[in-house]
Each structure stands twice: as structure tokens, then as C-alpha cells.
Amino acid sequence: MVPRPNRYLNRWERSKAGRAPAVPGERGPAPMSAGYAAGMARRFDFIRTARLVMRRWRDADREPYAAMNADPEVMRYFPAPLDRAASDASVDRIEEFFDAQGFGLWAVEVASTGEFIGFTGLNPMPGGVPGAGGIEVGWRLARRAWHHGYATEAAVAAVDVGLGGAGLDQIWSMTAVLNQPSQSVMRRLGMTLDTHFDHPRIPAGHPLRPHVAYRLRRPEWTRTKSAPAAQHGEQDQHDGDPGEYAVTDHDGEREMPLGRG
Numbered sequence: 001m002v003p004r005p006n007r008y009l010n011r012w013e014r015s016k017a018g019r020a021p022a023v024p025g026e027r028g029p030a031p032m033s034a035g036y037a038a039g040m041a042r043r044f045d046f047i048r049t050a051r052l053v054m055r056r057w058r059d060a061d062r063e064p065y066a067a068m069n070a071d072p073e074v075m076r077y078f079p080a081p082l083d084r085a086a087s088d089a090s091v092d093r094i095e096e097f098f099d100a101q102g103f104g105l106w107a108v109e110v111a112s113t114g115e116f117i118g119f120t121g122l123n124p125m126p127g128g129v130p131g132a133g134g135i136e137v138g139w140r141l142a143r144r145a146w147h148h149g150y151a152t153e154a155a156v157a158a159v160d161v162g163l164g165g166a167g168l169d170q171i172w173s174m175t176a177v178l179n180q181p182s183q184s185v186m187r188r189l190g191m192t193l194d195t196h197f198d199h200p201r202i203p204a205g206h207p208l209r210p211h212v213a214y215r216l217r218r219p220e221w222t223r224t225k226s227a228p229a230a231q232h233g234e235q236d237q238h239d240g241d242p243g244e245y246a247v248t249d250h251d252g253e254r255e256m257p258l259g260r261g
Helices: 034-039 059-069 084-101 150-165 180-188 218-224 232-236
Strands: 046-048 052-055 105-110 116-124 135-141 170-176 192-198 210-217
Touching (some): 046 150, 059 116, 105 150, 116 150, 135 150, 150 218, 170 180, 180 210, 210 218
Parallel strands (some): 135 170
Antiparallel strands (some): 052 105, 105 116, 116 135, 170 210
């Protein structure tokens, strides 16, 4: 069953002054710049779901994010874990995309504790794959955050922003064929399998080279919003495996993306 976005109290929030309403203990984003306001109709710096806060990145996020990226289990769909320099560079690129597009890969924290647990959001599809040039939804969560349904909850909110707020026509997601937990989350978002392909940046014969691409178009998303909401228990049985999602590297290509949680 596909959860309705409003089940999670999604609040991709924007005021005319460019500030999101604050929640207890949360300082609102800075006012949007004149450059942004001139180039875009909206920006989405803050999302509040039933259990999560999705927001712009802070310097305090870098240390736990680096620890997550150094965990071999979290990074098992990558060629290798990321060192601190590569992890910090990925945060910089995420923030640059936010500044340019008004949305991106939000830092995710548990609302009740303020604990940083990873990211979920929207990012460009790389070249050479189905959907190249479009926008994909992806996520990566620390191991302690697995098996709570957080990946699905946050991804529902991200898709709601993309198709409902930012006006995208469709959203993609891709992962290795072997990554069945990732595909389960994609299906719960209402996405359908679009194609199988061999990832061009993974060597021939590598077990993770075979990939799948899922897609959700806006008319399909509109229909899923009226579908009965899924229960958290159903989500928790499936999601929570690592959300391996490679952010862009310095040349705008992805860091050899091997999977998505």
C-alpha cells in the first residue's frame, strides 16, 4: 500500500518572506537571496513529517555524516567507504544544489530527539543512464535508523515536494538489481519499474553492474495520494537497509553509484 503524503503531515513550507515556520527547538532558514528569488518561484529548505525534520545542512552534521559514510555496512553498495574529506565535499555539493534549485538532499533528524540520521531528497540523475538529466529521489540512513520506516516516510515527503511543490513532471530512482530493499521502498512510493540497464560506470562482470530504474509520473502520483495509507508496521518490515545514494562528484558525475536504500 502507498502512504498518502498528508498522512505524514508533510509541510514543505515557504512564506512570502522566504522563511519556513519554526518548530520547537528549530531555527528557521535564512531569508532567501535576491538571486534565488529572481530565478525561482519557490525554495524548500524545511520539511516536517510526523516523526522527522528534513532541513538544510549544518556544520554539526558533518561529523555524524562522515561516520555514517565510513561505515562499511552503510556503504556496502559503494566500491569503498568515504573518507572525511570526500564526505565533507559531498555536503558542500548538496548545499550548492539547494542554492541553485531550491530543493535537494535534506539532512534528516528525528523530530523528538534532534538526532541526525542521514539524508533523503532529490538530486539530478547522472548522464548515461535512463532518465539522465531528470531528478531522482534517494536516501542514505545510519544503521541505527534502519527498520523504523524512516526512509519511506522521508521519501514520501521528498516526492511530494518534487511533484507537488516544485512542479516536476516525473521523478526517477535507480539501484542495483540485487538491492531488493531499495526497490521495495520505491514501490511503496508508487513508483513502477521502467527499465533494466547496465550501469555504464560499473565494470562488466561486476555483480552490481545490472541496475533497474523506477519512475513516478505526476498523474500516477496524484492517484496514489488517494490510496489508503500504509501502516508503519508494514513499512518497518522492509525499509531500513542502507540508503546507498551517491552524490555528485566534482565534475557533476556521481561517485559510481552502486545502489540505493
